[in-house]
Amino acid sequence: MRQEFGVRLWLVIGGFGLFALIVLARLFYIQNSAEAEIFRTQASLNEHQIAYLYPPRGEIRDRNGHLLAGNEITYEVGVALNAVNDPQTLASALSGTLNLDYGEVYAHLLHPAPNETYWMVKDFVPKEQAQALRAMQENLEQSGNPLPSLRGLVFREHLVRSYPEKSLASNVLGFVNRENRGYFGIEEKYNDLLAGRPVVVKVPTNPLQAVESPRMARGTDLILSLDRTLQAQMEALADRALEEYGAKRAVIVVMQPRQGDILAMASTPRMDLNQFWNYPAIYPKAADFNPAISYAYEPGSVIKPFPMAAALEIGLVTPETTYFDTGNLLVGGRYIYNWNGAAWGKQNMVGCLQHSLNVCLAWVSTQMGAPRFYEFMDRFGFGRPTGIDLAGEAAGRLKHPGDGDWYPIDLGTNAFGQGIAVTPIQMLMVASALANDGQMVIPRLVVAMERDRRHYALPPQFAGRPISPQTARTISWMLAVSLEGEDSAALVPGYRLAGKTGTAQIPTPFGYSSERTNASFIGWGPLDDPQFMIYVWLEEPSTSIWASETAAPLFAQAAERVILTLKIPPDAVRTAREP
Amino acid sequence: MRNSLVHQIHAFQQAPWRVQRQWLALLTLSVLLGLALASISLQASARATLLGREIQDLRGELARLERSNADLQVLLAAQTRVEAMEARARALGFRPPKPAEQEYIVVPGYLSSSEMPKTSALSLPIASLPPEYTQSLWDWLQERFTALMGGRR
Numbered sequence: 001m002r003q004e005f006g007v008r009l010w011l012v013i014g015g016f017g018l019f020a021l022i023v024l025a026r027l028f029y030i031q032n033s034a035e036a037e038i039f040r041t042q043a044s045l046n047e048h049q050i051a052y053l054y055p056p057r058g059e060i061r062d063r064n065g066h067l068l069a070g071n072e073i074t075y076e077v078g079v080a081l082n083a084v085n086d087p088q089t090l091a092s093a094l095s096g097t098l099n100l101d102y103g104e105v106y107a108h109l110l111h112p113a114p115n116e117t118y119w120m121v122k123d124f125v126p127k128e129q130a131q132a133l134r135a136m137q138e139n140l141e142q143s144g145n146p147l148p149s150l151r152g153l154v155f156r157e158h159l160v161r162s163y164p165e166k167s168l169a170s171n172v173l174g175f176v177n178r179e180n181r182g183y184f185g186i187e188e189k190y191n192d193l194l195a196g197r198p199v200v201v202k203v204p205t206n207p208l209q210a211v212e213s214p215r216m217a218r219g220t221d222l223i224l225s226l227d228r229t230l231q232a233q234m235e236a237l238a239d240r241a242l243e244e245y246g247a248k249r250a251v252i253v254v255m256q257p258r259q260g261d262i263l264a265m266a267s268t269p270r271m272d273l274n275q276f277w278n279y280p281a282i283y284p285k286a287a288d289f290n291p292a293i294s295y296a297y298e299p300g301s302v303i304k305p306f307p308m309a310a311a312l313e314i315g316l317v318t319p320e321t322t323y324f325d326t327g328n329l330l331v332g333g334r335y336i337y338n339w340n341g342a343a344w345g346k347q348n349m350v351g352c353l354q355h356s357l358n359v360c361l362a363w364v365s366t367q368m369g370a371p372r373f374y375e376f377m378d379r380f381g382f383g384r385p386t387g388i389d390l391a392g393e394a395a396g397r398l399k400h401p402g403d404g405d406w407y408p409i410d411l412g413t414n415a416f417g418q419g420i421a422v423t424p425i426q427m428l429m430v431a432s433a434l435a436n437d438g439q440m441v442i443p444r445l446v447v448a449m450e451r452d453r454r455h456y457a458l459p460p461q462f463a464g465r466p467i468s469p470q471t472a473r474t475i476s477w478m479l480a481v482s483l484e485g486e487d488s489a490a491l492v493p494g495y496r497l498a499g500k501t502g503t504a505q506i507p508t509p510f511g512y513s514s515e516r517t518n519a520s521f522i523g524w525g526p527l528d529d530p531q532f533m534i535y536v537w538l539e540e541p542s543t544s545i546w547a548s549e550t551a552a553p554l555f556a557q558a559a560e561r562v563i564l565t566l567k568i569p570p571d572a573v574r575t576a577r578e579p
Numbered sequence: 580m581r582n583s584l585v586h587q588i589h590a591f592q593q594a595p596w597r598v599q600r601q602w603l604a605l606l607t608l609s610v611l612l613g614l615a616l617a618s619i620s621l622q623a624s625a626r627a628t629l630l631g632r633e634i635q636d637l638r639g640e641l642a643r644l645e646r647s648n649a650d651l652q653v654l655l656a657a658q659t660r661v662e663a664m665e666a667r668a669r670a671l672g673f674r675p676p677k678p679a680e681q682e683y684i685v686v687p688g689y690l691s692s693s694e695m696p697k698t699s700a701l702s703l704p705i706a707s708l709p710p711e712y713t714q715s716l717w718d719w720l721q722e723r724f725t726a727l728m729g730g731r732r
Binding site: 067073159166168563 | 676
């Protein structure tokens, strides 16, 4: 009995053993068969999914924390082709909601490309449209009926750049295209910082191998020096100036002279940055996007304080130095005339600036001589970009003796702003030397960065001291007296301001046009404690060619808004307050 | 002693089923051990799988919340944009002031906002991790050593 049991037991054991051997043999055969390699390849292909993770682009805020550029949710709408069971309804819903051609969608759903499992129907679909589609899909699923159905519809949520203020400060911010690349302004200049670093991740499909999320450096947030309220006010003023003075273009830039903070940079035209694809239609040339930094033009008389400052610095003149104006001056074999062609007789240097006498300034520059004159113009930074942190800055042009296109008469004309090209931002930087005790500050937009919850404040940067504090204060005083002596339209009651107009004839292939001008004004204040500088430029104003009748009153309006926004008390209150 | 061993060998020779029973018990024990190990492994695998899925879900949720936060910030900014605020203020009967309408009062010792140094435009709380999360082993040893030395002094 026991022996019989033993035989049976061995039979059973042998049977199981044989079965196990067969299974093992089969496994061995499958592992090493010709088809095994195909399966292995398929498995390795599906083992991981490659995912490109784009960090959210850094935000841009104004100096008070108001969001100027952020990110909003948008959707990629696609179809998982294997899951579709009602192509007609799907095609109808997609074409109706996303404004697509029904026939094309339906044809694609019926006849997808070979091996196509997912069809990306449309990307950057607004929230409203995606939500409408999703609601339809859910309603149909809840109805319980197999048809109609929107099975297979897939929504992928991601972020896209958004500008809640639309066109506000558009010329400063620039824009971001669909590939997350910045163009113009801050977006281009700081693209690498804002965009962060995209990360390529191999995500295992096997949940057992769930890997830790890679540390993705989020884009850096930037805090600008702009004050959005002031920016809006300056833009409104620029827009109004186009109508009021019939100008082709208006630029108003407000800067703090001590730190170089740009508080407002308004220009026309502007664009809704959320519709960046309209850019070519609005701006025929790249320089038109932000003329405050990209457009170099002959500034005219706004440049006069600088040769005068140089002459004061080297002791060639004092404010009381007199000069007898005969109405013309021969420089380099050609005559230079005053703006009205008149002779102004005996004038001191304040009178030269007050009446904006070309002949007087040409006399000053010729008395200085070309080497010293151009040495100072170089010290002021004419002909070089300021280094402002915006993309697309133009350098302007300052010819030097020895250049192929420099003529001796340039020594005279450069002193009153002809034969030299500057940008508005360059004029502000140069003038900051006058308003800031001789120290020239580099204009800036980004005052701080925030990354990984850390705040980095950026210090202001300076561009040298071309003149002494004494000269700077003297020239500021001369300009203030000039404005008051002329009873200029640029004056603001209660505040002593320094400033200078500039009416520059526009050069044409046939000489300077007497009817087309660039009207500019540069000014700062309060005189004893400058807290703001404003540069105004009107291109070809048609109501009057004179800056004193166009740019100067526009400056006054801008200064009023700046004073109110910065809450600067009138001189009488301030001086009473100070010990 | 020797007799006892001889007796036992003899007894097993007389009853070979005892040896078979021992083998069977050993086999059963091995199978049970294998089953126990397999079940532990299965449980650990299942738990790891569940946690892996949970991590993936949480990661997805975190990303979704971050997107949602960014979106809500834009929405808020759009609601409070300058143009909208100005329109609302005008609708409520306000208008921009004129310089002459502004009244300034001298407050001795007061510094206006423009006179104060600008720091963060955003008041972000700076997260501070306890040293356990940031300290290396070497740092910790140094700290302990310093504390020990300091304590002795």
